[in-house]
Amino acid sequence: MTFIFCSVCAAxxxxxxxxxxxxxxxxxxxxxxxxxxxxxxxxxxxxxxxxNGTITRLDRMHAFAGVLGLGLIAFLAIEPTxxxxxxxxxxxxxxxxxxxxxxxxxxxxxxxxxxxxxxxxPVLFTLGAGLFLKQVVGGTxxxxxxxxxxxxxWLILWxxxxxxxxxxxxxxxxxxxxxxxxYIIAFLFFATIxxxxxxxxxxxxxxxxxxxxxxxxxxxxxxxxTTRTIAYALAIGLLLAEAAWVTHFLPxxxxxxxxxxxxxxxxxxxxxxxxxGDRLSLRTxxxxxxxxxxxxxxxxxxxxxx
Numbered sequence: 001m002t003f004i005f006c007s008v009c010a011a012x013x014x015x016x017x018x019x020x021x022x023x024x025x026x027x028x029x030x031x032x033x034x035x036x037x038x039x040x041x042x043x044x045x046x047x048x049x050x051x052n053g054t055i056t057r058l059d060r061m062h063a064f065a066g067v068l069g070l071g072l073i074a075f076l077a078i079e080p081t082x083x084x085x086x087x088x089x090x091x092x093x094x095x096x097x098x099x100x101x102x103x104x105x106x107x108x109x110x111x112x113x114x115x116x117x118x119x120x121x122p123v124l125f126t127l128g129a130g131l132f133l134k135q136v137v138g139g140t141x142x143x144x145x146x147x148x149x150x151x152x153x154w155l156i157l158w159x160x161x162x163x164x165x166x167x168x169x170x171x172x173x174x175x176x177x178x179x180x181x182x183y184i185i186a187f188l189f190f191a192t193i194x195x196x197x198x199x200x201x202x203x204x205x206x207x208x209x210x211x212x213x214x215x216x217x218x219x220x221x222x223x224x225x226t227t228r229t230i231a232y233a234l235a236i237g238l239l240l241a242e243a244a245w246v247t248h249f250l251p252x253x254x255x256x257x258x259x260x261x262x263x264x265x266x267x268x269x270x271x272x273x274x275x276x277g278d279r280l281s282l283r284t285x286x287x288x289x290x291x292x293x294x295x296x297x298x299x300x301x302x303x304x305x306x
Contacts, residue, residue: 057103061157064096069150072126076133076143086130090123093153097122100157104164117220117229118160120213121181125149125156128188136195156181175221182214186265190258193244200248207244211265212237218269222276232272239268252299259299267292 071089078085101118102109109115129149133142155177162174189210193203215236220229243264247257270288274280 057100057161060103061100061154061161064100064157065150065154068093068096068126068153069146072130072133072149073143073146075130076146081134086127089130090126093122093126094119097157097160100161101164104161106165106168117216117226118163120217121178121185122153122156122160124185124189124210124213125152125181128185128192131192132188136191152181178217182217182269183262183266186210186214187258187262190261191255194254194257200245203248204241204244207261208237208241211240211268214265215269215272218273219276221273232276236265236268236272240265256299256302260296263292263295263299266295 068089071085071092075082075085075089097119098115101107101115129146129152133145137145159174159177159181162168162170163178165171168174190207193206193210198206212233215233216229219232219236240261243261247260250257250260252260267288271280271285274284
């Protein structure tokens, strides 16, 4: 009996000991395995980064594009025309573009004028599209086409954002969008200039100023300092002013003259851009001259037979 009693006591003590160890292990294991992950702290931090990062930037682009597009539609639809509304909208476009590029993680903009080179295309698009749709197209058709400016604004703002960092995977695509927008804006302005039926001096001056401002966008890709960028853009502006003067002595008017100036702008900016990038060769120059010559031939043929 004594042996059985002692055996039972020993077994009971062993079970208590095992249960105690198991309890300690169960209590310890979750702490050891899961505490370092800090799931409760990590998830809100990642969520806040997502909300305050990419989503917020995209939301701002959507909002800015919608507001600017609707504002331009309002300018086109309201009669009589209030020119101050277009100027106000241009100022808002500059503020929107400035806000977008300063949000880039790689942005190092400190002064107020550090983003100036990023504002030319958005602001000139506002002015060019507004004047072209109001004066050249006009009426309900112009206001209806204004809806297309909403995706156009979004693309331009997105491209300006991507052009901040040359190492970005979307830098080349962004620059391509901005270059395409530059030539479209140039045509909008040139067509509007000839639609206003301005004097020779005024038309030449206007074409030169527009080409100067748009030329800044083309040559700034070579990452030069601001002074050199403006100097080369000024040369482009002077050449385009001379080309506009020449159109007065050619049998060109209206859209034909605008296409002629666009071809001249394409030729000059293309040659300048390749020269600054040390890529200009006889073959490259011949390619640009061929494209410009073919375009000019089409303009002459359309003028003669259509």
